[in-house]
Amino acid sequence: MNTLLRLHRRLLPVALGLLTALPASAFVNEIEIMVARGRLGQCGGGWDPQHSGRWSGGTGSIWVQGRKLHEFNLADPAECDRVVKTRVDASADQRIEVLVVNQGGSNRMGVPLTTVAADRVWQVEYFADQAWGSVLSTATPTPAPPAAPPQAQRGYQLYFDGKLVSGPDAASYTRQQAVDNCAWNRRTKPHLRIECVYEGHALHP
Numbered sequence: 467m468n469t470l471l472r473l474h475r476r477l478l479p480v481a482l483g484l485l486t487a488l489p490a491s492a493f494v495n496e497i498e499i500m501v502a503r504g505r506l507g508q509c510g511g512g513w514d515p516q517h518s519g520r521w522s523g524g525t526g527s528i529w530v531q532g533r534k535l536h537e538f539n540l541a542d543p544a545e546c547d548r549v550v551k552t553r554v555d556a557s558a559d560q561r562i563e564v565l566v567v568n569q570g571g572s573n574r575m576g577v578p579l580t581t582v583a584a585d586r587v588w589q590v591e592y593f594a595d596q597a598w599g600s601v602l603s604t605a606t607p608t609p610a611p612p613a614a615p616p617q618a619q620r621g622y623q624l625y626f627d628g629k630l631v632s633g634p635d636a637a638s639y640t641r642q643q644a645v646d647n648c649a650w651n652r653r654t655k656p657h658l659r660i661e662c663v664y665e666g667h668a669l670h671p
Contacts, residue, residue, distance in 0.1 A: 492555040502591040510543035526568025558583035566597040625661040
């Protein structure tokens with residue numbers, strides 16, 4: 467028993483920490499990263515260091531949120547068609563950092579993606595000397611269901627100067643009982659503003 471208690475005390479802070487770390491409302495951001503479509507002729511068999519300007523390095527790495535996701539080689543034909551996919555769950559108005567690093571780390575191209583309050587699919591295109599991101603699609607947020615219309619109160623309600631004074635038993639009054647009670651109150655309490663309602667409709671006895 468003592469061992470179990472000690473284990474529980476050790477695990478509880480960890481569990482609480484995990485719970486507090488979760489975002490209140492996270493949205494799915496799927497990111498597809500690929501060689502720039504307009505530079506495919508310069509990739510693979512068409513690779514020539516001169517195509518990429520002063521950044522002649524054809525190898526490098528791709529990072530997302532500080533984590534290395536992929537190492538690329540633009541001279542490899544397989545790289546031309548490769549689509550590297552990842553997913554980041556984040557709340558709205560957050561920055562997702564995609565970083566393309568080549569030339570031994572001397573060329574670092576950042577692609578910041580800003581989240582919205584909806585699921586999104588992003589496309590990031592890169593080459594040895596450029597990188598950019600675009601939105602492929604944004605999910606339409608699911609509208610909240612319409613609020614149910616307020617239901618009319620059942621039975622009889624009696625109001626003195628706008629304040630409900632009838633008890634719960636009045637809900638079972640017949641219409642005639644409601645009419646008689648309303649008439650009696652209006653006759654005996656002329657100094658009050660008497661309002662009577664039966665089945666959601668005003669009574670005028």
